Amino acid sequence: MIDTYRADRHVFQPWGAQDGGARLEITDGAGCWFSDAGGTRYLDLASQLVYLNLGHRHPALIDAVHTQADRLCVVAPTFFNEVRDELAAALLDISGTGAGRVLFTNGGTEAVEHAVRMARGHTGRAKILAHYRSYHGATAAAISISGDPRRWPNEPGVPGVVHFSGPYTYRSDFDATDDATECERALRHLERTIEFEGPHTVAAVILESVVGTNGILVPPDGYLAGVRRLCDRHGIVLICDEVMSGFGRVGEWFAYQRWNVRPDLVTFAKGVTSGYVPLGGVIVAEHIVESFSATPFPGGSTYSGHPLACAVGVASVAQIAAGDLLTRARTLGATALAPGLRALQQRHPSIGDVRGAGLFWALELVTDRDTKQPLAPLLPGRGGTEAMAAVAQSLREHRVWPMIVANRIHLAPPLIVSDDEVEFALGALDHALDVADSYYRA
Structure with missing residues (x-):
């Protein structure tokens, strides 16, 4: 046996x-x-x-690896690579974020680390606001930003992280019994949190567009739009973490599109290659890109935009669209x-x-x-x-x-x-x- x-x-x-x-x-x-x-x-x-x-x-993804391996297995991010640029263009197209660029990483955790670094560099502010019921990754900043108990053994974490309660009508932190009330009170809570922390100190609000590991919490209609308005009012960067909810998981390319919201930064990984080759990244809106047009961005990695991974990403996006x-x-x-x-x-x-x-x-x-x-x-x-x-x-x-x-x-x-x-x-x-x-x- x-x-x-x-x-x-x-x-x-x-x-x-x-x-x-x-x-x-x-x-x-x-x-x-x-x-x-x-x-x-x-x-x-x-x-x-x-x-x-x-x-x-999946035969198309396997074939993408073989074809790219026959052509070029690896190239440093300091060189131009056609398949890398092709995937970046496709991601900008499906994201609906308008003009911008894509920073590639090895996975979702690194994507979050770099998105936070971008937000801080763009705004000159330090604080990052995140939901308690959230998971954003396992490295130093990402686990500090995460709101779930996996954070506890890793504390003290990086400074400048503030957690707040997001909407969860079934177990409401706001004594709400319906989605509309939960949405209103959750937004008021975030507004107060920003006020008490000092809007001029807050670089970004980061949230999973649909909370994943912490409960598959679909936000009530109007919540993401309300967060977007608060961020716009105070010059705060909105980061939507789409590592788990992206690439068709909720029936949109990215979950935030369900509510017609446009974030400043989008982190992605997982479904971009169906996991066949590790890949993640940050979709960066044009106004964030401009902050680093003359000032070097202090981040990156050896394998950024690895061609084998990008080739699978191109094939994956094509297969999702074709099917x-x-x-x-x-x-x-x-x-x-x-x-x-x-x-x-x-x-x-x-x-x-x-x-x-x-x-x-x-x-x-x-x-x-x-x-x-x-x-x-x-x-x-x-x-x-x-x-x-x-x-x-x-x-x-x-x-x-x-x-x-x-x-x-x-x-x-x-x-x-x-x-x-x-x-x-x-x-x-x-x-x-x-x-x-x-x-x-x-």
């Missing part, structure tokens, strides 16, 4: 204890499915870590996932909230709908995670690989997911929610 779980003896694992035990060995992938060493196939409901937008083993996958994500989200998940909510009392957009959804599980007591702790180190472990195990037994975060099941399948695969996932969720219901105490 093949052992499908193996323990790492040589690899230092990120975000976990090193004696965490054996892990499932993955040996193959195709489309929306991957296989373990024993040949068991799983529907990739998490798109790995929410980046596999075009699925496993009309933005429309596909919107349609499938509205006609299959949304009604399917809400039907599950009617049958399973453990579902406290259903929220999402496009192919980016969360089920928030509770033990009591009236009190909203979470099925697992919202914060780490509080124990009681066995319930969500049992839910995850049920999903895996039904050949679906989920993303489990705190008391939530996150659903982010590849954009190429079929109607039948969505139905398969909903069926597996139905079984797993029976397990969740067994912990319901109301």
